[in-house]
Every structure is written in C-alpha cells, then in structure tokens.
C-alpha cells in the first residue's frame with residue numbers, strides 16, 4: 064500500500080466537515096492512540112468528526128482516493144483494541160452524530176445516529192413504559208454504534224439477549240463510500256440477513272450511520288437481591304442451580320472480594336468486606352409470581368451456604384446497587400494504575416472450575432486478578448491489575464490473559480462474550496475456528512471491504528499469525 068499523502072487528505076477532510084472538525088496535530092491525537100485496551104497504542108494520522116451520513120460517505124471516498132486506512136470510533140470504551148488505528152490513517156469519530164431521530168412507541172422502535180450514548184436513549188425513553196434493553200456497564204459513555212459493532216451485552220443480557228436481538232435495521236457506509244440500508248422499522252425483512260452480518264463486525268465491513276432499535280416494554284416489577292458468600296465455589300454453584308431449576312433471572316452478576324473492596328471504598332454501599340463473593344440477582348416481569356421466584360432463589364442461596372441475602376428495599380436502593388456494579392471498573396482505578404479485562408465465556412457448570420484456574424494462573428505469573436462476571440451467561444471478566452512502569456509486568460499480564468482464554472476454549476467456551484476480538488484476541492481466532500471457517504469470514508469481509516482498508520488487521524488474523532505474535536506496528540506499553 065503506497066504511503067497516503069496525508070497533508071492533502073487533511074485539506075480535503077477540512078473542506079468536507081469544516082476545520083474545527085478535523086484534528087491532525089500530534090498532541091491533539093494522543094487521546095485517540097488507544098481505547099480501553101491500553102497495552103497497544105498507535106496514533107491515527109487524522110481524526111475527523113462528521114455530523115451526517117453524507118459527511119461519512121465523503122470522508123470514506125476521500126480516504127479511498129488517498130489509499131488511507133479508515134477506523135471508526137464511538138466513545139473508545141472498547142476493551143479489546145477495536146479502535147486501535149493499526150496502520151494510522153483516518154479515524155472517523157462518530158460522537159457528533161448523536162441525535163435521536165425518531166421514537167415510535169406504537170411500533171416499538173427508535174431511530175438513532177450511531178454516536179448516541181446508550182444511556183441517553185434510556186433517559187429519553189423514561190416515562191414511556193418502554194426501554195432499550197442492552198445495557199452494557201459502560202452505558203453512561205459507550206455509543207449505540209459501538210454497541211452494534213461489538214454486539215454488546217450487559218447485565219440484563221441473560222434474559223433479554225445481546226445487541227443483535229434488539230437491532231431492526233442499519234444504514235451503513237461501505238468502503239467505497241456507497242450507502243446501504245438493511246432492515247428498517249419492520250420486523251423480519253426478506254433477503255440475506257445483512258443486519259446479522261454487520262452487528263458484531265467491529266467496523267471491518269462498513270461504518271454504521273443510523274440504527275433502528277427495538278424497544279422493549281418495561282417490566283411491571285423487580286426483585287433485586289444481594290447474596291453474600293464466604294466461598295466463591297458456593298456462589299458459582301448457586302448460579303448453576305438457579306438456572307438449572309428453570310429460573311431465568313433478568314440479571315445474575317458476580318463480584319469477588321477484590322472487586323467488592325474497591326467498590327465499597329468508592330460507593331460505601333455497605334458490602335461486607337470479609338465476603339469472598341457476592342451475587343446480584345434480579346428477577347423481573349409481572350408482579351404476580353415475583354415473590355415466589357425470589358423465595359425460591361433465596362432458598363437455593365441457602366442450600367449453598369449464603370451468609371445472608373438482602374433485598375433492595377426500594378427503587379433508590381436498587382439503583383444504587385446497580386450503580387455500584389456498573390461503575391465497578393471505575394473503582395478498580397483505586398487498586399492499580401492499569402488493568403487488562405478479559406472476556407471469556409464457559410458453559411455455566413464450568414464457572415467454578417474456571418474461577419479456581421484463574422486464581423492459579425494469577426499466582427503462576429505473579430499477577431493480581433480480581434473477578435467480575437455476567438455469571439448467569441458464563442461470561443467471565445477476570446481483571447488483571449498491573450502498573451505498566453514495572454519491568455516485565457505487561458508481558459506476564461499478556462501470558463496470563465492468553466492462558467485464561469485458552470482454558471475457556473478447553474472448557475468448550477469462547478474467547479469473547481461481548482467485548483469483541485479487536486487486536487487483542489487475534490491470535491485466538493485460529494484456535495477457535497478452523498481454517499475453512501476463517502476463510503469463509505474472510506470472503507465475507509472481502510465482499511464488503513475488498514482492499515481491507517476499513518479497520519485493517521482487526522478481528523480476523525493475518526494468515527500464519529500465531530501465539531503472542533505482534534501483528535501490528537503500533538507501540539506496546541512497557542514491553
């Protein structure tokens with residue numbers, strides 16, 4: 064690929080969106096060097112902030128003329144390096160495309176621009192009796208476009224499903240600047256399911272510029288519980304039994320001792336600091352029957368030696384409990400300057416085993432690991448704490464991360480439940496998929512993105528890459 068002539072491209076971009084919507088000076092670009100995955104960094108040559116689909120199409124066409132790579136970015140909360148501008152080039156930051164274009168309660172959909180913050184849609188829907196169900200813990204910052212690109216989940220995924228279950232249609236700009244619409248306000252359109260292909264494609268197929276989302280009726284009631292355990296095994300066995308008995312809670316989240324300590328310091332909720340694990344268990348739906356479900360759950364917790372089960376007394380307490388859970392990552396900043404969050408999935412019955420293995424792997428590499436989990440889904444988020452100034456620690460964190468993900472695969476699970484592959488888990492793709500599987504995905508990508516300029520070297524491994532091989536030219540922190 065010949066080197067793009069950046070100066071003339073920057074000039075063109077300024078003409079398209081105006082000079083105030085283009086950043087091209089080195090220091091202005093520092094914030095765009097990485098996302099929530101801080102281990103690898105690389106600067107884009109230019110960051111541009113469109114307001115309309117037409118702006119995005121013109122930017123993409125200009126980048127194509129200069130043969131420059133293009134990386135879309137929402138809020139940059141990806142934990143897998145999805146926004147890393149591997150080959151430099153143009154970063155299209157969609158945060159100015161943040162309008163809610165339509166809310167249609169009778170037909171139960173909303174139309175939004177991709178840069179809309181997830182929680183802003185929730186706020187706009189308050190009082191309508193409907194909500195947008197996918198609620199990643201980062202929902203106060205992350206965008207609907209980023210959620211679509213990573214097929215985000217969240218605490219309530221267990222009952223309500225992930226983003227793809229709530230997207231009815233998409234408008235997107237292709238690699239050559241053409242604009243397509245797949246799906247729309249109506250359910251189950253004919254033709255190939257291109258919405259299904261685009262959701263979770265991490266910016267490698269097209270740039271999403273408009274989203275039709277499904278709205279879900281608010282439940283009539285909730286029962287939200289906090290169960291406290293003296294042993295992680297008891298907490299994880301409780302999870303398997305609740306689901307095994309046919310109860311599908313709206314959410315079933317686990318926080319271990321390390322997380323509880325950080326969260327308690329930050330929010331003073333009253334978590335017991337000597338507990339080894341707590342579960343947040345929420346059931347929702349019609350009022351009739353909720354008390355019975357709650358009582359069965361309390362009974363199961365008791366069978367597994369829960370020390371106590373508290374119920375949120377009112378909506379304010381429920382909200383505070385969820386605030387603690389959803390802002391747990393922020394609280395972790397109190398423990399170490401850096402952390403790397405993993406995102407493995409295992410069959411639920413393997414959760415107790417995985418927690419033990421994560422502990423062993425942490426000890427083997429001398430890395431402190433604390434755990435959050437969307438445990439009802441078997442989706443584990445071990446958080447590896449480190450200080451990148453310590454020589455050799457990043458290497459050990461990477462090795463420990465890889466071992467944890469390998470163990471998830473050995474359990475019959477997956478290397479990502481919701482954060483995506485990004486650059487972080489490229490090496491694992493060839494462990495999860497056969498060469499034929501990957502070739503089929505490669506051909507699909509080629510149909511949308513023939514010269515691979517959209518989000519290059521993301522999600523699908525370069526043929527022959529393996530292990531911890533560095534497939535990208537960017538800087539790696541403290542290696």
Ligand SMILES: Cc1cc2nc3c(=O)[nH]c(=O)nc-3n(C[C@H](O)[C@H](O)[C@H](O)COP(=O)(O)OP(=O)(O)OC[C@H]3O[C@@H](n4cnc5c(N)ncnc54)[C@H](O)[C@@H]3O)c2cc1C
Pocket residue numbers: 098099134135136137138139140141142144145146157177198199200201204205206207208209210211212213214215216217218265266267269270271272392393481482518
């Ligand atoms: C504290 C914290 C908690 C989190 N909790 C959760 C959780 O509970 N569940 C969960 O699933 N994730 C979670 N995440 C991960 C992250 O928030 C999600 O992946 C989120 O969907 C990313 O949204 P974003 O707007 O920040 O996207 P970005 O990080 O900006 O981008 C993510 C990916 O999407 C691509 N992209 C962005 N916008 C577009 C677009 N318009 N068109 C095409 N591609 C695009 C980017 O190129 C990149 O590959 C968490 C992250 C943090 C930091």
